[in-house]
Amino acid sequence: MNLLILVTALFAIVAYFMFGLTDFFIATAATQIVNAKAEQALGIVNSDKLCFSSPVNIPSSIKYFGDSRDFYYALKISREPQATIPGKNNTLIFSIVNRRSQDTIVAAKSLDTDAEIILFGWDSKTGILSQKKDTIVIEPHAEIPVNSFMVIKEVFRGKSYLYIIACSFTSDICYAHMQDVRVKIKNGCVPEVEAHESSCLCIPANIFDRLTSKPIGTTSGCPPPVQCVNGATGCC
Numbered sequence: 001m002n003l004l005i006l007v008t009a010l011f012a013i014v015a016y017f018m019f020g021l022t023d024f025f026i027a028t029a030a031t032q033i034v035n036a037k038a039e040q041a042l043g044i045v046n047s048d049k050l051c052f053s054s055p056v057n058i059p060s061s062i063k064y065f066g067d068s069r070d071f072y073y074a075l076k077i078s079r080e081p082q083a084t085i086p087g088k089n090n091t092l093i094f095s096i097v098n099r100r101s102q103d104t105i106v107a108a109k110s111l112d113t114d115a116e117i118i119l120f121g122w123d124s125k126t127g128i129l130s131q132k133k134d135t136i137v138i139e140p141h142a143e144i145p146v147n148s149f150m151v152i153k154e155v156f157r158g159k160s161y162l163y164i165i166a167c168s169f170t171s172d173i174c175y176a177h178m179q180d181v182r183v184k185i186k187n188g189c190v191p192e193v194e195a196h197e198s199s200c201l202c203i204p205a206n207i208f209d210r211l212t213s214k215p216i217g218t219t220s221g222c223p224p225p226v227q228c229v230n231g232a233t234g235c236c
Contacts, residue, residue: 025064026071030096030107033058037075038094038109044151045113045162051200053152053178057169060140060147062096072099073106075138077149077164079117082133084192090117092162099141115153115160116192120181122146122166129165129177131190136166150174154200161193163201175203 040056061070076095084090095108121136122129124144140147148169154161165181167174182201185193 022064022069026062027106029062029064029071030073031109033062034075034094034096034107034109038092038111041092041094041151041162041164042111044153045111045115047153049153050155051153053150053200055148055150055167055169055174057148058138058140060145072141073097074099074102075140076102076135077119077138078135079119080134084116089114092117092164099139102137113160113162115162118161118163118190118192120163120165120177122177124168129180131184136164138166144168145170148174150178152178152200154198156194156196156198179203 037056037058040054044052044054058075061072063070073096076093076097078093078095080091080093089112091110091112093108093110096106098104098106119132119134119136120129121132124142124146136149138146138149145168146166148167150163150165150167152161152163152165154163163181165174165177167177178201181190182198184190185198185201186195188195
């Protein structure tokens with residue numbers, strides 16, 4: 001009987017220790033990821049170029065215990081405040097959360113910028129790309145992975161803009177989404193941005209010539225026409 005109690009107690013101690021160690025390894029790896037992605041975004045923000053863009057990919061899971069276990073997560077990208085306050089910086093926040101309990105933050109990193117931050121989230125099941133006021137979610141282990149985002153810096157008429165666009169690096173969806181956003185801006189569908197033909201959101205030359213099937217969320221290589229509140233419509 002005493003031996004059984006001793007074994008049970010030892011098991012409980014080891015299990016408690018392992019749970020704590022697991023949390024430590026996951027938090028450490030998550031911190032490395034958010035720091036790296038925030039640094040990539042910061043490099044684009046601080047670029048002396050008037051127009052600069054880059055895709056940012058994220059791993060499908062956090063591996064630990066010698067790559068033998070996987071922690072499935074989501075990456076939240078948020079801005080504060082929801083609307084720019086004149087004379088004050090905006091804050092871009094990267095947070096890794098538990099995929100099943102997205103209120104549980106594992107690691108986070110923020111950066112301040114005087115740029116207007118504009119977020120576009122993507123529902124990969126419906127294919128809908130839409131502007132979000134505060135948060136978008138990058139979920140690499142979703143049924144249709146959302147495992148990348150485009151970071152685009154643009155200076156237009158002396159004002160800096162930072163676009164964050166959710167997408168998937170498994171195809172040319174990221175470039176299709178860039179074109180979609182470009183159309184929205186051109187037609188005055190993004191209230192924070194003066195309508196113009198954004199060269200920073202131009203897709204690489206002949207990118208759509210390579211597409212043999214339509215990307216998710218588009219009717220062809222070109223995003224579908226959009227109609228804005230002022231009645232304007234357009235495509236690429």
